[in-house]
Amino acid sequence: MKKVFFLICSVLSCVSVMGQVDRVEPPFWWSGMKNPAVQVMLYGKEIAKYDPDVKGLDVADVHRTENLNYLFITLNIASVKAGIFEIRLKDGDDLVQTIPFELKERKSNSAHRKSYDSSDLIYLLMPDRFANGNPAIDSHPDVIENVNRKLDGGRHGGDIQGIIDHLNYIEELGVTAIWSTPLCVDNDEKYSYHTYAQSDVYKIDPRFGTNEDYKRLASELHKREMKLVFDYVTNHWGLTHWMMKDLPTYDWIHQFPGYGQTNYRTTTQMDPNTSQYDYRYCMDGWFVKSMPDLNQKNPLVLNYLTQNAIWWIEYANLDGFRVDTYSFNDKEAIAKWTKAITDEYPNFNIAGEVWMHDQAQMAYWQKDSQVGAIQGYNSNLPTVMDFTLHDAIMEVFRVEKPTWNTGIIQVYENFVNDFLYPNINNILVFAENHDTPRINELYPNFEDYQLAMTLIATVRGIPQIYYGSEIGMKGDKYRGDGDIRRDFPGGWQSDSSTAFTAEGRNETQNRYFNFSKKLFNWRKSANVIHQGQTTHYLPEDELYVYFRFMEGKAVMVILNNNKTSKELSLDRFTENLKGFQQGKDVLTDAVIKLGHKLTIRPKKSMILELEK
Incomplete structure (x- = not known):
């Protein structure tokens, strides 16, 4: 019996002329x-x-x-x-x-473009929720869903022009790279604002702007010596993708036949004891019913995705990728996809979303991992996301009664396993993103925000922050994703106030912003943080101390996770303090003499640039 390869209907309505x-x-x-x-x-x-x-x-x-x-x-x-x-x-x-x-004609030196690295600070934003620079395109006749700002899960009208309009604000904050969630067309009837269910991967969604607008965003960033990171989706498209109505081959997508739900258990990818049934439903199952799973085992599919990714790099002059749901892909095929891109662009960085809760499992996915090598696997992926550090940050600052293995020790224990990663400086570190709870909702106190941001700004890796948190923005995950993706105040002409300027921000917003600005702008030129080594000390009484150091430079970081002041004895840190007489606190500009003891105020962090 001949296979039926049509998913929805056999021929697109627009295809009517034979041979056209x-x-x-x-x-x-x-x-x-x-x-x-x-x-x-x-x-x-x-x-x-x-x-x-x-x-x-x-x-x-x-x-x-x-x-x-x-x-x-x-x-x-x-x-x-x-x-x-x-x-x-x-x-x-x-x-x-x-x-x-x-x-x-290819741009000069295109192949050797510089990408993002540990010297950068990445600002993650959702274009639909950041700023509306062109209200005329809020709705568009070529796509279904119209603007509805009253609906949490609706389209709110943010666009590429809105990002461009506020690059001064982003640059002032100390950001050096922008990671925008996807911008290609998503023609779903609802919830299309997040754009992870794409319906045309060669075209920017007209409600965000045009392909030329996206090129202009990259150009404007490059004028400021800033970078643009493209959020690429290899695992799935949307059900409304134009090909889904007339598939090139039956096996262009994974069929069971038709829809089959993933089990989300990406541990089956390396589990030597897993069943083939579970393995298949992890890798081949659809992420959700509206997102058909692409079959990268099909050489035509893999080549299509590879060329599309390279096309966007060349066309828009991109500086890097973040890849959605990386560990849900066929692992052999995604390794080929990644290698093809990094072969063409040897310095190009790609961060994969490997949302796992064990360092060995995450390290498995980084390029040249010895963990992966046990099974003869190399993903070729330069950067993985440090989800275990994120897990710790979600908990440590609200532990009321710390125990042997709860409290600030959870942060310490995360770094104990750094030996598992082949390139520890190429780890993406973050407190939150567009899929997780907002840290300012979990931790409504400014002091806890300070602790979290001090941590991700001073440890190894590439820090990523989430739009709005730098002004204290909240959002409740339990109310739905729309609430953790609130509109940035001042991004719409009808907004009663704006947080894009010091004059428009209220006292609380300025408190958050001014701290963030000082911290992140200091980090921009802190080579000892970008490239230095780390020595950390076992936390005592919820005080965590670590040093970043290189070639005569050293920074001492202290986190006090207590609601009371604590006295810190400096004697146990002699191996790192030897030869240094004082330290300048980056956050207060105070110069502190290094004696035998140091008093740390409640829920405070200190970053001391050590001086001889």
Whole structure:
């Protein structure tokens, strides 16, 4: 029996003319790429019946699938100069259609672009909730869901122009890179604002702006020597993606047949005792019912995703990726995807969302991991996210009665396992993100915010902060994701006040902002934090002390997790304090003589730049 590969219907309504090509993806490419070939996908009614040739380019391969509406043409572009070429579809000797395909001139030194690293501070924002710079595009005839700011889970109207309008604010805070949640089209009827269920991965959602607007955002950031991180989704698309109505192959997505729910247990990816049933439903199951799971084992799918990622890097001049649900992908295929990108861009950083709660399991996913090597696996992923540190931060500052293994010791124990990671400075550290509880909701006291931010700003790795927390913004996870993704005050013309300026912020907001600004701007030039080694000491009486040091420079960090002042004896820190006479407190500018004892106020942190 012939396989039925249609998920929803057999032919898109827009495909009506026999032999007419309606889509070309990628829409153009670049000369001078390391990979000497590009695979061009054509889509149109029964175009697979025709034979393609390309004037001026060698056609290395033509691939047809069971769906006659697709044609995959591999072009050899090695040593080919930029220009516009003609893809000609022929029916015997008859020319049916000519499709222009451009190879653009690649930017100078594009392959060796600098990416984000431990010297950066990343600001995570959700465009729909940050600022509305162009109210004229809040709703758009090409997509279904209209703006409804009264609905937590609705579209609120934030856009790319809103980000550009407030780059001064972000830069003033001390941020050096922006990670924006996805911006490609999401044409769901509801909850489309988060844009993780994409329906066209070559096009910016028109409610956010245009592809050119996104390029302009990158350009404006680069003028400030700031970076743009693209949130890439390899694991799934949205059910409204245009291909889902007419799949290129039955196995373009994982089918059970149709929908099958993931079990979310990504530990099955390395569990030597797991059942094949559980393994399959973790990796192949759909993240949610509206997000079909892509089958990267299919070479056409993997190549499509690889080329799309490279296309965005070249087109928008990107500085890095964060990859959503990294550990839900086919692990062999995602390793190939990652390697293909880092082969093309050797300095390009990619942070994978590996949401696990054990350091060995997370380290498994970092490039060149000895943990992964036990099973002969290398993900090629430069950066993983430190979810175990996040787990600790979610708890430690509200422990009322610390015990042997609760309280600030939980932070200490996280760093005990740093030996598991092959590149400890390439770990993304964070207190919260767009999927987690807001720290200012968990910890309504400013002092706890200080402790959390001091921690992530001074430990190894790449710190990431979440928009709005720097002004004390709250949000209750139990009320739904919409509440932890509140609108930034002042981002809309109708807002009664703005937190983008000192004059517009209230006293509490300025207190949060001024502390954050001082801390993060200091970190920008603190090489000892970016590249230094760490020595930490077992916490005593909820006092945690650690040192960052390199080549005669040293910083002493003290966290007092008590509601009372504590006296800290300095004698046990001699190995790190030897030769230093005083320290300048980064947070207060006070110069402190280093005697035998030091008094730390309740719920306070100190960052001492040590001086001889």
